[in-house]
Amino acid sequence: MRRPILTAGRPEPLGASLDATGANFAVFSHHASAIELCLFSPDGAREIARLPLPERTGAIWHGHVKGLKAGALYGFRAHGVWAPDQGHRFNPAKLLLDPYARGYAGVFDPLSPLLFGHDPAKGDAIASPTDSAPALPKCVLTAAPPPVPAKERPRTPWERTVFYEAHPKGLTMRHPGVPEALRGTYEALGCPAILDHLRDLGVTAVELLPVHALMDDDRLLRMGLSNYWGYNTIGFFAPEQRYFGPNGAKGLRETIRALHGAGIEVILDVVYNHTAEGDQRGPTLSFRGLDNASYYRLQQGGARRYVNDTGCGNTLNTGHPFVLRMVLDSLRWWVQAYGVDGFRFDLATALAREEHGFDCHGGFLDALRQDPVLAEVKLIAEPWDIGPGGYRLGGFPAPFAEWNDAFRDAARKFWRREPHAAQGLAERLLGSAGLFDGAGRRAWSSV
Known part of the structure; x- marks a missing residue:
């Protein structure tokens, strides 16, 4: 292969974008x-070019590669200091996923020691010199589909909304009305048997458990298990491949269109509070290697360790403007490219926590509420996490709705025939006014 022609390119948009002459990377x-931008052979086995991005505009590194086509495989490597005590974990031996990648080729090998920026057996004082590319999927250069009308x-x-929470695989895996070859795939969700079932139940919106690209936890794999539920995201723009049917990502778009045709909205359960990279003992896959001190909340006075308000090892730093932008760009992408009708935010308190604590008028919530694209979709908060002051039921601003665990608890007490349970359930059925009747919030704020 001839050495690719690399020019300055543009700092916008972030990620990889195709144009008439090639591809821009930012x-x-x-x-x-x-x-460095790394290009790979079509099978992903060989690194065929390593190109230093030639320009930096502010904090954005960028370059344009002439002649590159859709389907090309790529990744990044980041140079800088390895200083965990200062929050920096740069290691150019580790291939890194593009945070804006729209798809991946290959699968993760979570048990491979190659994925770690350090030697797991020796701690994180010294960076590992071993290339991680053989154990990491490659990003796929993907053209943006036309926006969903x-x-x-x-x-x-x-x-009038009635939610049905569903696992993207579990809903159809054993359904006799779904063709066997499609069961457990995105396409299966749009089969007539599933659409009829949902309509017969009176469902108006399917809330899908996470469909963002994820990685299985190494702990689960060592136990012979996998991460079935999907709350271990590594790619916020790419659909998870394990649910692909014959048409790949296109199959998910077609299914959402079929659900819309049946009058059913699609809500995504999204996990922007943490990533699959875990704590300081975890692998270096993307964010940690690109800029650990920016992407994650680190402990004050001990930047080697992560703030763990999520219980999953790390917490994304949505207080940083570029991390917040990534989340907003991701949300808009799923609305515009896939036609998604809304989002349920896992551990939403973690997203709305500022340095001084939870803030219902903080940057994350204000940014979502002023965004013209996101103003058109349903927004639902899971109003808790395990951080300080984490339980915030009733504390999110309009137009957010909230998962109401008080309703769940009241329903349980009623079915158990506990004393005075009917009174408590009546309050919840009427919208939990004591929690939500303020600042112009409506009864439907309680989900």
Whole structure:
């Protein structure tokens, strides 16, 4: 292969974007000293070019590769200091996923020691010199699909919305009305048997458990298990491949369109509070290697360790403007490219916590509420996490709805025939006014 022609390119948009002459690459890193773009053979087995991105505009590194086509495989390497005590974990031996990648080729090997920026047997004082590329999927250069027309959306009013929470695989895996070859795939969710089932139940919106690209936890794999539920995201723009049917990512878009045709909205359960990289003992897959000190909340006075308000080892730093931007860009991507009708935010308190604590008027919530694209979709908060002051039921601003665990508890007490349970359930059935009747919030704020 001839050495690719690399020019300055543009700092916008972030990620990899195709144009008439090739592909532009732009990636954020405030603390890196250099970023390299790595191109791979079509099978992902060989690194065929390593190109230092030639320009930096602010904190965005960028470059344009002439002649590159859709389907090309790539990744990044980031140079900088290895200083965990200062929060920096740069290691150019580790291939890194593009945070804005729309798809991956290959699968993770979570049990491989190659994925770690350090030697797991020796701690994180010294960076590992071993290339991680053989154990990491490669990003796929992908053309953006045409936006989903707004007229295709059911736009069911909140007061008429009936949610059905469903696992993208579990809902169809054993359904006799779904062709066996499609069971457990995105396409299966749009089969007539599933659509009829949902309509017969009176469902107006399917809330899918996480469909963002994920990695199985090494702990589970060592036990012979896998991460079935999917709350271990590594890619916020790419659909998880384990649910792919014959049409891959296109199959998910087609299924959402079929659900819309049946008058059913699609809500995604999204996990922007942490990533699959875990704590300081975890692998280096993307964010940690690109700019650990920016992407994650680190402990004050001990930047080697992560704030763990999620119980999953790390907490994304949505207080950083570029991390917040990534989340917003991801949300808009799923609305515009896939036609998603809303989002349920896992551990939403972690997203709304500022340095001084939870803030219902903080940057994350304000950014979502002022965004013209996201203003058109349903927003639902899971109003708790394990951090300080983490239980915030009733504390999110309009237009957010909230998962109401008080309703769940009241329903349980009623079915158990506990004393005075009917009174408590009546309050919840009427919308939990004591929690939500303020600041213009409606009864449907209680989910």
